[in-house]
Amino acid sequence: MEESDTLWAQNIFNRLSQNVETVIKGQKRCIRYILAGFASGGHILLEDNPGTGKTTLAKALAKSIDAEFKRIQFTPDLLPSDILGVSIFDPSQKVFKLHKGPVFTNILLADEINRASPRTQSALLESMAEGQVSIDGNLLGLEDLFFVVATQNPIESRGTYPLPEAQMDRFAMQLQLGYVGKDHEVEVLSGQKHNHPIHKVTPCVSREEFSKLQQMVKEVYISKELQEYIVDLVNETREKPGVLLGASPRASIALMKTASALALFDNQTFVTPDQIQEIAVSVIAHRLMLDSQSRFSGVTARRIVEDILKSIPVPV
Amino acid sequence: MKSPRFYLGLVVLFWGWQVQILWIAVLLAVSFEIARSIKTKFEFEPSDFNKFVDTSTVLLAGAVVIALTIEAQTAFQTILKWLPLVFFPIVCAQEFSSKGKIDTNSFFLIARKSVKIRFYEAKQIDVSYIYSLVCILSAGMANPTGSFYYSFVVFFFVWALWQVRTKRVPLYIWALCMILVAASGYAGHKGIYKTSQAVNRLIMEYYADYYNTNPFKTATGLGEIGELKLSGKILLRVRFEDYIPGQAYLLHNASYNQYNNSYWFARSGFTSITPQKSSTYWQINPDQKNTKKMIIYSRPKQNKAVLSLPAGVVSLSQMSAGGCEKNLLQSVRVEGVPSLIKSVVSYVDNQSYDEAPKEKDYFIPKDELPAIVKITKELALKNKSEKEILDIVKQYFLSQYTYSLDLKGKGIFKTPLENFFYKTKSGHCEFFATATALILRQIKIPARYATGFIAHEYSHLENQLIVRRRDAHAWVKVYINGQWESFDTTPPSFLQMDSLEIKSSLLMDLSSFFGFKLSQLRHETGADLMNRFGLWLLLPLILILFFRLRKSNKIKKVKLQTQSLEEKNSVSHKVSFHLIEEILTQKGFPKYPYETYFLWLERIGHHLQTLDIMAPLQNLLMCHNRYRFSKSGLTKEEMIKFYADIKLISKQLS
Numbered sequence: 001m002e003e004s005d006t007l008w009a010q011n012i013f014n015r016l017s018q019n020v021e022t023v024i025k026g027q028k029r030c031i032r033y034i035l036a037g038f039a040s041g042g043h044i045l046l047e048d049n050p051g052t053g054k055t056t057l058a059k060a061l062a063k064s065i066d067a068e069f070k071r072i073q074f075t076p077d078l079l080p081s082d083i084l085g086v087s088i089f090d091p092s093q094k095v096f097k098l099h100k101g102p103v104f105t106n107i108l109l110a111d112e113i114n115r116a117s118p119r120t121q122s123a124l125l126e127s128m129a130e131g132q133v134s135i136d137g138n139l140l141g142l143e144d145l146f147f148v149v150a151t152q153n154p155i156e157s158r159g160t161y162p163l164p165e166a167q168m169d170r171f172a173m174q175l176q177l178g179y180v181g182k183d184h185e186v187e188v189l190s191g192q193k194h195n196h197p198i199h200k201v202t203p204c205v206s207r208e209e210f211s212k213l214q215q216m217v218k219e220v221y222i223s224k225e226l227q228e229y230i231v232d233l234v235n236e237t238r239e240k241p242g243v244l245l246g247a248s249p250r251a252s253i254a255l256m257k258t259a260s261a262l263a264l265f266d267n268q269t270f271v272t273p274d275q276i277q278e279i280a281v282s283v284i285a286h287r288l289m290l291d292s293q294s295r296f297s298g299v300t301a302r303r304i305v306e307d308i309l310k311s312i313p314v315p316v
Numbered sequence: 317m318k319s320p321r322f323y324l325g326l327v328v329l330f331w332g333w334q335v336q337i338l339w340i341a342v343l344l345a346v347s348f349e350i351a352r353s354i355k356t357k358f359e360f361e362p363s364d365f366n367k368f369v370d371t372s373t374v375l376l377a378g379a380v381v382i383a384l385t386i387e388a389q390t391a392f393q394t395i396l397k398w399l400p401l402v403f404f405p406i407v408c409a410q411e412f413s414s415k416g417k418i419d420t421n422s423f424f425l426i427a428r429k430s431v432k433i434r435f436y437e438a439k440q441i442d443v444s445y446i447y448s449l450v451c452i453l454s455a456g457m458a459n460p461t462g463s464f465y466y467s468f469v470v471f472f473f474v475w476a477l478w479q480v481r482t483k484r485v486p487l488y489i490w491a492l493c494m495i496l497v498a499a500s501g502y503a504g505h506k507g508i509y510k511t512s513q514a515v516n517r518l519i520m521e522y523y524a525d526y527y528n529t530n531p532f533k534t535a536t537g538l539g540e541i542g543e544l545k546l547s548g549k550i551l552l553r554v555r556f557e558d559y560i561p562g563q564a565y566l567l568h569n570a571s572y573n574q575y576n577n578s579y580w581f582a583r584s585g586f587t588s589i590t591p592q593k594s595s596t597y598w599q600i601n602p603d604q605k606n607t608k609k610m611i612i613y614s615r616p617k618q619n620k621a622v623l624s625l626p627a628g629v630v631s632l633s634q635m636s637a638g639g640c641e642k643n644l645l646q647s648v649r650v651e652g653v654p655s656l657i658k659s660v661v662s663y664v665d666n667q668s669y670d671e672a673p674k675e676k677d678y679f680i681p682k683d684e685l686p687a688i689v690k691i692t693k694e695l696a697l698k699n700k701s702e703k704e705i706l707d708i709v710k711q712y713f714l715s716q717y718t719y720s721l722d723l724k725g726k727g728i729f730k731t732p733l734e735n736f737f738y739k740t741k742s743g744h745c746e747f748f749a750t751a752t753a754l755i756l757r758q759i760k761i762p763a764r765y766a767t768g769f770i771a772h773e774y775s776h777l778e779n780q781l782i783v784r785r786r787d788a789h790a791w792v793k794v795y796i797n798g799q800w801e802s803f804d805t806t807p808p809s810f811l812q813m814d815s816l817e818i819k820s821s822l823l824m825d826l827s828s829f830f831g832f833k834l835s836q837l838r839h840e841t842g843a844d845l846m847n848r849f850g851l852w853l854l855l856p857l858i859l860i861l862f863f864r865l866r867k868s869n870k871i872k873k874v875k876l877q878t879q880s881l882e883e884k885n886s887v888s889h890k891v892s893f894h895l896i897e898e899i900l901t902q903k904g905f906p907k908y909p910y911e912t913y914f915l916w917l918e919r920i921g922h923h924l925q926t927l928d929i930m931a932p933l934q935n936l937l938m939c940h941n942r943y944r945f946s947k948s949g950l951t952k953e954e955m956i957k958f959y960a961d962i963k964l965i966s967k968q969l970s
Contacts, residue, residue: 221945268941270945272912273912
């Protein structure tokens, strides 16, 4: 990989980032992480209070790439076939014809994923992990570029089915948008006075370009020393007191891949410890299961990962 | 932390000077300093260090054996004195090794076998400071109080601390602190010394009151033996050549000839006895034929003791002592003795060497006279033979008085003795003996008061007579037919009563016996073996050492070369950005171990703004990251530039 390649990759990132930022103000960091997840082939879970712009962000991102975009609004009565598709008998030709569901797309927004029943949730999560679905015994592959942005609302618990830890693990990272600052919020107001800026968003990156970016992420070099550092971080979550279930090796892999993507965005052909530390909390925290004692004493998983980052000497 | 040059040498010289073996110290010091000056070093493996540690261990064991057998009294001091020499092989090995440090594993036998031990991690340590501490301690043996010694100790400590002083504190404050610490240390030391002396004196006074065999005490009050008796601790072990089972033997400590105010005084000076024939043979009285033999073991207090001996002692043999004295009342006291005194006593029965009766031996104090006169009248002792008189007196006490350990004092009477005569009619041996002595004196028979022990308890465990503290006893010496004879009027039941009232435990006896055997091994058997076989006893130790060292591998000799400039550069390349970290850490901007360089620079950036070097530092960091984490690293030209930049910025920073 040449320096010109990384410059090109950085350019792609900048274009995408700026395009999304025309809609979502003051979330530069979050956009960077989402794109890193996207470029490294992972899926993302956005969790925050209602109205913080989760859905808008996902839509803006989808619109910025010249790719197919579909959206599912999860409800308690949603069925797996509503996601995957269903075979319907065609009386004219007297055959069953497959009607593909919304999962056959490039970018899928799974809105309020915790509102659907576990059966439906697992249908989606399985397709996320496998990259293929089976309908009526037929195995069907999904698109090569397949990216799921799921959102969920942590506040409301009535009529929700929280995702089990095993399925949380399928998401490369979990992000929290949080409220933006006063200046940004004023900007949002003035921007939406007449019509929503999302309607003006046009694709700025082609599907091929994005596929190439994904390919380049895989070529980013990570030294053995840093791989060991990643494993040390993840291992420590399994030994930390107060943690019932630590992060899996899948977390180590996700951390390595997303850090590689960030390195590429920083115009580097190799990963430095800075990128690992930057993304570690988002990649690891949502996979941890805390025991009840530490949960009641107000310890959060994010806090635990931050502590771990401060307890392990970093290779410099 | 490596000790500075000349430090070890000077410390060792100081030690040699203080303990007066300067020539050995000079050898050690020279070898330490040679090790520092020459470039040739040895490449020791951990197992090689093990051998040096073994050598020192065997030397230490040898020193302990020799010290315990030859110089038993001052064993600890002797060992401490020679410690620097014992540990010399370890330090010497360290100084001559290329590593300059010793693995802690070498010091623990268990750690040498790759066993995992909890809470223990092997470390490389430099033992030179520990060694110098040993030297200073050892030098302290020679002069425990001198301020001269203290000033040298302060000097060495200040020198060692100078190496690790922080540059943040100005020099004069550092010096001030050192002076303050040294001065307060000196004052504290003096204070503690004074206090300990005062406390010692108080304790000595207390004991002097308590312990009636204090060699410098020539008086005993009524009741002192009674107090002494309140313990079952074993004090003496006695073996009679012609022991008759069941017989009780009186062992005499001291005699007293004057009674006043309830106190007995011994008015007689001590004369010193010089050893004859051999250094352990002491002729107490003129030689006699038909002597009997007995052996007695006792323990001294502070290297001094009054011996408990049978009457008619002729000589003491096999007794090592610094000095021996006796008085005309046949008290024998010794000084400078080991912690177990053994004496083989030759004595003759039915003969005493006590001074012939004098005026004092008839004296009765005024206070006691009325009671004594009354009792003698009651007993109608006039015109009786001496033998009859003794029988009557003995019968009188046996029939009318009882033995008791209670100390009753004088009650409503003028003296305790009157109380004993008129009211209580019971008491312990001191009362019986005092009363008897005064009664006999009233009818003009010379009598003295004697204290000591009564040996009557045969221990089947030890196979000899043992004498406990509760067997302390007092009796009368009476002058009959031109001889002093022992005369005991205490009711014989007292022995039984004592053993019932004052308990002794089997456990205490066992531990006492064990201690006795150990002392015997140390002072008697050990010294005997040492005399007979001498240094041959060390042979097994030497053999062990030989076999341990035998499998020695060949040790590689390496020459430490001065690095060429090019090599230095390549070494520094490896250092790279760490060099800047080092400089900034010294400036007071340390990096946390979990921080990346980028975050660190961000954190301390605003402190460095005035220097205007943030941009070049960031550039350098990127280079460093490429060098460290990228696949290809830096090209040769880039490396050289990188290193030059680092040097430039380090200069700017410092």
